[in-house]
Amino acid sequence: xxxxxxxxxxxxxxxxxxxxxxxxxxxxxxxxxxxxxxxxxxxxxxxxxxxxxxxxxxxxxxxxxxxxxxxxxxxxxxxxxxxxxxxxxxxxxxxxxxxxxxxxxxxxxxxxxxxxxxxxxxxxxxxxxxxxxxxxxxxxxxxxxxxxxxxxxxxxxxxxxxxxxxxxxxxxxxxxxxxxxxxxxxxxxxxxxxxxxxxxxxxxxxxxxxxxxxxxxxxxxxxxxxxxxxxxxxxxxxxxxxxxxxxxxxxxxxxxxxxx
Ligand code: HXC
Numbered sequence: 001x002x003x004x005x006x007x008x009x010x011x012x013x014x015x016x017x018x019x020x021x022x023x024x025x026x027x028x029x030x031x032x033x034x035x036x037x038x039x040x041x042x043x044x045x046x047x048x049x050x051x052x053x054x055x056x057x058x059x060x061x062x063x064x065x066x067x068x069x070x071x072x073x074x075x076x077x078x079x080x081x082x083x084x085x086x087x088x089x090x091x092x093x094x095x096x097x098x099x100x101x102x103x104x105x106x107x108x109x110x111x112x113x114x115x116x117x118x119x120x121x122x123x124x125x126x127x128x129x130x131x132x133x134x135x136x137x138x139x140x141x142x143x144x145x146x147x148x149x150x151x152x153x154x155x156x157x158x159x160x161x162x163x164x165x166x167x168x169x170x171x172x173x174x175x176x177x178x179x180x181x182x183x184x185x186x187x188x189x190x191x192x193x194x195x196x197x198x199x200x201x202x203x204x205x206x207x208x209x210x211x212x213x214x215x216x217x218x219x220x221x222x223x224x225x226x227x228x229x230x231x232x233x234x235x236x237x238x239x240x241x242x243x244x245x246x247x248x249x250x251x252x253x254x255x256x257x258x259x260x
Contacts, residue, residue, distance in 0.1 A: 064110025
């Protein structure tokens with residue numbers, strides 16, 4: 001079995017580490033296949049409540065698509081193979097019912113930032129640098145990056161990043177809404193896991209329904225999205241977990257959710 005992506009369990013949290021340090025964890029087709037397989041396994045495992053992504057080594061999260069590999073893919077059919085795989089894997093991550101968190105431990109460039117854009121919550125080491133430098137290679141972001149970033153940060157900021165291809169530091173990434181928080185590098189995994197644990201103890205059923213409402217609602221007209229939310233919230237009120245959460249509050253105790 002490939003070691004291009006490592007899976008580690010920390011209680012209810014699965015940590016997936018992209019492990020190609022010689023290329024700063026660049027993504028080629030075999031690595032994307034390993035990521036897909038590792039992700040599918042933890043997605044299907046009911047004991048996993050939260051999925052964390054990070055990069056091997058202390059320099060890089062993901063330095064993007066593997067440039068040498070992409071350069072060998074002359075001809076549309078070869079390029080399409082790469083593009084289809086990366087799109088499928090990132091979309092699978094984006095539409096997952098379980099919360100996902102990126103612990104960005106260094107470079108997140110090109111496909112690395114595009115992977116981050118597919119992950120729910122992003123914590124950046126203070127040494128991390130992110131960006132969409134594809135333009136410098138005569139390319140533009142093609143792993144969902146153009147479309148996801150314009151839905152997540154102001155359009156002028158997205159264009160500023162994509163036009164010049166410059167890297168930005170972690171604090172700037174947070175200030176434009178591309179990431180959630182900056183963490184001292186030596187505390188990145190501890191702080192990410194502490195947050196992940198606070199999510200993992202919530203109801204997986206309610207988190208699933210909330211994630212679906214957010215994902216679908218972003219693509220719906222407001223009136224329809226509000227109706228969708230109302231219908232799903234009514235469903236939520238009917239769950240055992242809603243009863244448990246409200247009862248625990250009234251009884252001044254910690255709730256114990258079962259996902260039912
Ligand atoms: C392949 C890569 C790579 C990449 C780094 N390496 N990034 N190999 N693909 N994306 C390799 C280098 O060739 C080098 O190999 C080794 O990793 C270490 O990299 P250095 O450049 O020596 O490190 P450093 O000087 O610290 O610079 C780090 C860096 C730089 C700033 C991250 O490596 C860099 O700019 N990388 C490219 C980033 C990029 O442009 N990403 C976007 C790719 S396009 P050797 O063998 O020399 O030691 C993309 C599109 C995807 O992502 C979607 C398309 C559909």
